[in-house]
Amino acid sequence: MSEHGSKAATTTGVPAGETRRDFIHIAAATVAAGGVAAVAWPFVQQLAPAADTRALSAADVDVSKVPLGSEIRVLIGGQPFFIRHRTPAEIASAKAGDTAQLRDPATDDSRLVKGADGNLNPAILVTSGTCTHLGCVPVGPAQGSVGEFGGWYCPCHGSHYDTSGRIRKGPAPKNLAIPKYEYSSPSMIKISL
């Protein structure tokens, strides 16, 4: 009636000791750990962006509506993006910057995306609107300040970006990021997060 564990083990010829019970303990703990993990997964995953939030993570923008020498700003899922219509002088300045001493070297061409015809459209520059220093939104031509290099200026800690969105002066470590986007027609772009 009260015989368990080691006694039962000896009667079946298995060496005495706690081996049989140890096995049960390990097996039970393994099953319990598996169960805990299986339950924990949905409770963690529910914190992720929901399907409706994910569905709002792309936007179409008509770039032909951007005035020359200025920019428009769009929010996609709460994140800002700049779409700038550069003047020939600004394009020339960006090209000239290719050979300058850069903190985060990149050519102006590498920061553009090819259209459906396979050619770059240097007049339209699309960048992220988040300063790479601490996440402020830099000011640009529409706000009346473009910084020392003609692009953008971040008022939080004084980062200067050039007309290609590259960091030229100030604490920011990286160029303004280029988002994932494509030309769906010569005048329409689709930006996705």
Next chain:
Amino acid sequence: MSGPSTYEPKSGFTKWMDERLPIIRFGADLMDFPTPKNLNYWWTFGGILAVCLVIQIVTGIVLAMHYVANTQMAFASVERIMRDVDFGWLIRNIHANGASMFFLAVYIHMFRGMYYGSYKNPREVIWILGVVIYFLMMATAFMGYVLPWGQMSFHGSAVITNLIGAIPLVGEPVKTYLMGGPAIGDATLNRFFSLHYLLPFVIAGIVVLHIWALHVPGNNNPTGVSVKDVKKDTVPFHPYYTVKDGFAIIVFLILFALFVFYFPNALGHADNSIEANPLQTPAHIVPEWYLLPFYAILRAITFDIGPIEAKLLGVIAMFGAIGILFVLPWLDTSKVRSMRYRPFARSIFVVFVFACVGLGFCGANDPDKLVFKTQADQLALTYNNTNGQPQREIFDDYAAAKSKLDSLPPTAGAAIEIQSTGFKWLWLSQILGAYYFLYFLVLLPLLGVIEKPKPRPASIADSVRKKHGSAPAAAVAAE
């Protein structure tokens, strides 16, 4: 009961900790708690209920991250949880069905306490704290059911708040404070959400007191005989009852999962999948199943007694049905705890359980519908006679009724209808409701005096030995 602590800190850290915050000693003493060796599976529902409370709190905290307490957005936010939030469907189904599982377990737990006399001296405070928990559970569940802002949420809460309005003097102001406006609206939804989030933690606090109070006299047991010799009558809680409770919890979770994954809406109501519309009341308002017995008692009172109107009387009966549980320890006059040794009390208890379940069915059905028919349906012609008095005539065949109908002038407002005769749900709920109160107010107090209990075992150890036939030595020989 627990006696001096046997915990001895071994490592340097546990010794250091033991002198400062003896929390490890506290846990060790809980695990070592001497527990009667004869507890059956009805005693596992305490542990099951603790698991239910944790499940409700964890899933509830998650749902609150996605829910919006606003009449314009609440319903859509719940739909969003079901469709868009990753695993939101799972977590909401666990929470909604978890409420039902919680009540299922608490009812079994309460019936167990009533059968084995666990509310009696010296455990009255444990019982009273339990009734407080039960009452808070009902309040929490009621407010939680309003949050999805479906038709049943809205109109169900309207019925309950109007009930409170029926209480004389304080009713109307309390109702206004509850709703925060002339009707159920944004203010109501926000305060219900706030309280629905708060009350589970209040419940958790009272659970701590409930367990504390339990650990003073120790567990009751199926014989109701007190522990006489801790060595012979008890075993340590761990591993004996951690394993037994653990097994019961797993079986319970299988039932739980069956509902969550295969019948997630079986215990809900279809009307709550329609967004609340204050201008359209559903044809048939019912609360969740676990409140149905009390709803049946509320509706059973259709008559005035003296100056007290039926509506108020119904409210008194409903709250009285819950309130009477508080004084149960003093209504039951028997010195014998377990109904195992009380043959007559045992029978009236079984009837009581059936009455409670029956009241649940009464609550779910239209009181004017029939439980069963006493005769075949008949054709009846109703009309107003020339004096304007309503008349009712029974016909055997349709042609005769029709010819009579055609002979009457249009001003008589004649109509043919099917007349059913039988036993109404209302009458059943009146009978069962009467038994509910009879059980507490008459039968239990009386039985303690007139009933002759059967002989009880001398001790727990004795009853265990008797159950297993013989001494341990013989059992070994048989193996």
